Amino acid sequence: MILHTVNKSPFQDSTLDSCLRVAHAKCGILLIEDAVYAATETENGLLTEQVLSLHKLYALIPDLKARGLLEQVKPGIELVDYDGFVALTEQFRTVQSWY
Amino acid sequence: MKYSLAIYGAPYSSQAADTAFSFVEAAIARGHEIYRLFFYLDGVHNASSFATPPQDENDLPARWQELIKTQNIDAVVCIAAGLRRGVLDQVEQQRYEKTGNNLSEGFTLSGLGQLIDAGTSSDRLITFGA
Amino acid sequence: MSNSKSFLIVNRKAPFGSTFAKEALDVGLIAAAFGQQLSLLFMDDGVYQLLKNQDSSDINQKNSSQTLPMLEMYDVKDIYVEAESLQARNLNAEDLLIPVEIIDRETTSELLEQQDILLNF
Numbered sequence: 001m002i003l004h005t006v007n008k009s010p011f012q013d014s015t016l017d018s019c020l021r022v023a024h025a026k027c028g029i030l031l032i033e034d035a036v037y038a039a040t041e042t043e044n045g046l047l048t049e050q051v052l053s054l055h056k057l058y059a060l061i062p063d064l065k066a067r068g069l070l071e072q073v074k075p076g077i078e079l080v081d082y083d084g085f086v087a088l089t090e091q092f093r094t095v096q097s098w099y
Numbered sequence: 100m101k102y103s104l105a106i107y108g109a110p111y112s113s114q115a116a117d118t119a120f121s122f123v124e125a126a127i128a129r130g131h132e133i134y135r136l137f138f139y140l141d142g143v144h145n146a147s148s149f150a151t152p153p154q155d156e157n158d159l160p161a162r163w164q165e166l167i168k169t170q171n172i173d174a175v176v177c178i179a180a181g182l183r184r185g186v187l188d189q190v191e192q193q194r195y196e197k198t199g200n201n202l203s204e205g206f207t208l209s210g211l212g213q214l215i216d217a218g219t220s221s222d223r224l225i226t227f228g229a
Numbered sequence: 230m231s232n233s234k235s236f237l238i239v240n241r242k243a244p245f246g247s248t249f250a251k252e253a254l255d256v257g258l259i260a261a262a263f264g265q266q267l268s269l270l271f272m273d274d275g276v277y278q279l280l281k282n283q284d285s286s287d288i289n290q291k292n293s294s295q296t297l298p299m300l301e302m303y304d305v306k307d308i309y310v311e312a313e314s315l316q317a318r319n320l321n322a323e324d325l326l327i328p329v330e331i332i333d334r335e336t337t338s339e340l341l342e343q344q345d346i347l348l349n350f
Contacts, residue, residue, distance in 0.1 A: 002342055007115070007228075018241070018273050021313065022337045033114045062121070063114075082125035089223055090100065090129075096239070096341060097349045099115070099228035105348070140252055180252065211259040218346040219234050219265070226349045 001026055003092035007033035007099050010046050017046060019098045023055055028092050030085065031059040031077075039064065040072045052076040060085060101134040102126050103217035108229030109144035110159040111152070116145050117159060119227035120166070127170060135173045135217040136163075138206075141229060143181040146174070146206040160203060167205040178208040234345035235266045240275035242350065244293055245285060250278045251293045253350035258296070261303035269300070270340060271329070272311035275350075276318060279310065279325040297327050311337050 004023055008015040016031075016038055023029060031039050038047055039059040047057060057077045064070050064079065073079060080088065089095055104123065108115025123133055138145055150160040167174045176186060181202070182195075188208050192200035202208060218224045238257050242249040260267045271279055278294065285292045300308065310329045315321060322331060332340065341347065 002347075005225075007118075014273070021334050022272070022311070022341060024338045024342050027342075032118060082121045083129065085122060086125045086129050086131070089102075089225065094344060094347050095223065095225045096347050097226040097228055098241075099226075099349070139256075140248065179255070211256055212263060214256060214348075215236075215260050215263055215265060218236060218348070224346055224348075226347075228349060 001028065001092050002094050002096050003028040003030060003088050004096045004098060005030045005032055006035040006038075007097075009034040010038045010042075015098050019096075020046060020051060025054045026056070028056045028058060028088055030080070030088060031057070031063075032085075033060075033063055036060060036063045036067060036069060039074060039077050040069055041074055045074075047074065047077070049076075058084075058088065100222040101132045101220065103133070103135045103137065103221040103224045105137045105139060105214060105217070105224060105226045106142040106145065107140040108227060109141040110150065112141060112144075113229035115227045115229040116142065117157070120159065120162060122225070122227070123166065123172075133170065133172045134221045135175060135213065136167070137175050137177070137214045137217055139177045139180050139211075139214065141184070142227075143176050143184050143186045146176045146181070146203050147186055147201045148203040149201045164203045164205055174206045175209045175213045176202065176206050177211060177214070179210070181208055233266075235268070235343070236260050236346045236348060237340065237344040238267070238269045238348045238350065239341075240269065240271045240278060240350050241273040243274035243277040244283065245288060245290055249350045250275070251291065253348075254293050254296055256348060256350075257305065258299060258303065261300065261305045267305050268307035268309065268340070268344075269305065270309045270311065270337065272314045272337065276310055276314045276320060279327060279329065280320070281324060281326050294326055300327070309337070309340060
């Protein structure tokens with residue numbers, strides 16, 4: 001299984017949307033950098049209940065903290081630090097970087 | 100495991116190179132080997148010794164240089180991407196009769212074959228793009 | 230150099246507005262020259278890299294699309310284009326410069342999962 005990393009805000013462009021379109025069920029998706037904005041509750045947010053049930057979603061703590069979002073992450077998204085990021089890359093076979 | 104990173108973002112232009120740096124530190128702390136760091140596209144600017152950020156800012160090029168030295172990491176800058184963007188070593192400076200060279204100590208200029216080799220020789224090759 | 234791993238280059242960016250298209254193709258040609266098992270995927274704006282009739286002479290840039298036919302010379306035949314990316318841009322196979330296999334989202338998903346090494350541009 002692939003670990004997908006996404007680094008763009010879902011409001012900036014369609015990077016996250018493209019990832020979700022071709023991400024396999026049960027793959028991992030890690031939101032880093034500006035993509036952590038997708039981890040919050042927003043109107044017409046891309047990370048629906050269905051998406052959260054299909055894939056394993058993660059968000060990077062230092063990026064959430066920098067952006068003042070630590071208390072605003074939706075349920076169903078696991079928070080990881082850089083050590084956790086590396087641990088995820090050990091678990092998943094390859095990494096697909098969306099940027 | 101053996102990790103290689105492909106780094107495509109310049110310092111200060113995006114967060115990519117910073118994220119890559121933090122990843123490398125964490126991977127080393129978890130006991131992994133860094134097989135190669137390959138700097139391509141705008142990532143070549145991480146290897147410039149001329150970067151002079153204000154003292155109260157993160158000096159990422161200097162931190163890369165220190166990390167590469169203390170961890171004995173193979174840090175390769177794609178020569179074509181480097182030349183195009185003005186990152187040269189002394190050999191290329193002389194070859195092209197330029198006024199200076201700026202490749203930081205510990206980095207080497209080499210070809211894209213090193214990226215391919217990083218892929219075939221590592222357990223994980225991870226891209227950090229801008 | 231080991232020959233046993235599969236490489237996939239994923240192209241998502243349009244040509245000319247950035248250097249991703251050109252610099253990704255350079256990687257592809259090196260991988261092919263080194264005898265690696267290589268496929269290419271074009272999706273999102275990356276499909277624009279394959280359009281016929283590109284002429285960059287007035288913007289002072291090299292036209293990478295002219296290099297695409299070299300892939301076949303290096304025996305790189307597994308070139309995939311994601312169908313929805315084409316459809317969204319009102320394009321079809323006849324608009325493209327080289328022969329490609331157009332694949333749906335499920336097949337694209339499988340293609341990504343099968344690879345040993347993913348190179349993302």
